Amino acid sequence: MTHLKDGQGLSTGLLIIMSVTTGVVVANNYYNQPLLGLMAKDFGISELQISSIPMLTQIGYAFGLFFIVPLGDKLRRKKLILVDFAFIIAALIGMALSKSPFLLKVFSFIIGFTAVIAQLLIPMAAQLATDNKRGRAIGTVMSGLLMGILASRTLSGYIGAHFGWQAIYYVAAVLISLLFFCLVRYLPELPAEFKGSYGSLLKSLVTQFNTQPNLRLASFRGAFDFACFSVFWTTIVFLLEAAPFHMGSDVAGAMGLVGIAGAIVASYVGRLSDRMSKNKLIIMGIFIVLISWIVLGFSGKSIIGLIIGAFLLDWGVQSVHITNQAIIFQGNPPARNRINTVYMVWYFIGGSLGTLIGGYIWYYTGWTGISISGIILSLLMLLLHIFGRRKLNLTNSD
Template structure:
């Protein structure tokens, strides 16, 4: 019995499957951003209406985090992951064959709802890693996740411009089939941590929110920071279409490659912890995001201003994000998936709100309206940290 419950160790090949898998799966949620303009032209709808696709994907992701991720504490994770892939593939193939824009809305929600596997990998890496390598393992998986987010825009922008937006989803489907086989053959099975019913599991999430102030604060910081981040990335493609850029979707996607520089912060946060407290790392990360909005405001109509701003906003968000997750995973090792559910659900509710408000702001005030949304949420994030963070 003891042998059956013993958890496997985090081997290099398993860690790399988690890193690459996180990037490939989370990319499904972001392929649409550089493609929004192409979709709008293809179906002859407004920019505001087509932006609903990005918002519904993020809302779907938030629902998936809330209702699927807790099952990681209740069920065998490998079996659960493989089953979830069926719905990812249905969603991606549906996008490829969609006959009208109406179909894109529920399919985008389904893709977001099912593409939550990275948020099973992150606590799984923390759980299986040796104590002294926990922060590094989380950082590496988070790096894979953020690189996937950013490079997905490069990939979809290029493929969309030269081959068509539907082909992006066809290629993504093929990648999911390959990843399914890699997980099937190499990922170890991990026994569940929770003994009880799904109803009891969901009730325990509410108890965690009530009893863990650090979880509440980390969740609020994550939500407001990702709201600002999403406001920028959702509207960037529209901004680049205007004067003085007049750029196509492949240029908008290429900014993801620039943002990937910031993703390197995830792997470095563990080293920074040796001479800076987590509280200070988070503070400096939020300040970095605020500075990025200064560049977007002052130099947002130049390529070099956007480039510096993109590096800063990705660097700041990712450093804070990894620090937030390190804090919450240290609260209760046996509730890692449920803790991550609370945090990441809040995170993507914030992202969908930022996307929604940015689309409205763009329609009424263009680029300056988007900057207003971004600065508001980043300032709110900083204020919450300064007022409520208890420095241990």
């Protein structure tokens, strides 16, 4: 069993393993998005009804963040991760075997609840990295997570179009099983730092939120950030399946390849955050998100415009997200798992609301309403950042 200490540094091999793990696990949350049309047809329900599937996955993820991730400060993290893997595999198989919309929703929630491994590994990377390479380590692990999110849509869209929507969940169960054995061999052990009860552990989340203004602002900013992301990726499949595109789930999923390019660009933000103003990086990311939604608003009938808009959206959203995490992990705090929990719970609350809003706005107003909602969310995020920094006196905190 390998034991490492805080700030000892990460080997390239271990960093790659952690990055791949985050990508493979978090992909489970997003396989459903390009398959919503196929699921709706299979069960004979409307697009509005099926749009709750990704929302429930995100809500499940938020619950998992709250109840599971804080345990990373109390329990042996490696054992916690491996036990969780067993539940992930069971949830994926249950999803594939679902015979009703109700079971789909139940297992969608469970998949989200168990797929929180990434949020244990990101603080671990921050903990092991040296001070001058912490942003780089976070950015590298996050790049794996982002590519997992985006590649998942391409993979599931293709497999769903050719083998049925259930097939991707069987494939995912096999991938997770293989990864389990890799982690048994290579993932290090880190000592737990919290000695209190589970109840006091959860209560301390409130303390972290109340006593850290940087964390509060990053949490609210992250909620709007992920809402901008979710509104688009929940509804793009409906747009592409309708006139004038008439495209299937494989093409809708291929949009994820565009997002990967944006995510790769955003991954360099982690390195930039080690040596330049995080406030400037945040503002840059928000403006890119806003511009992306303006482009998308004029691209309801243009596949080229949608590609450009998707690239910009993922670039901007992930730039804000990565910089947020660099901010909250400054100083390598001992409560890093709980700090990450607070931030990510708010992040996925925002994503869930974005998914919910997207489903209703698409149903009643179509792409025009979706674009306007994206622009409004972007502007609200910008105003929150500007006035939040001013109110909390954070101008010189970077």
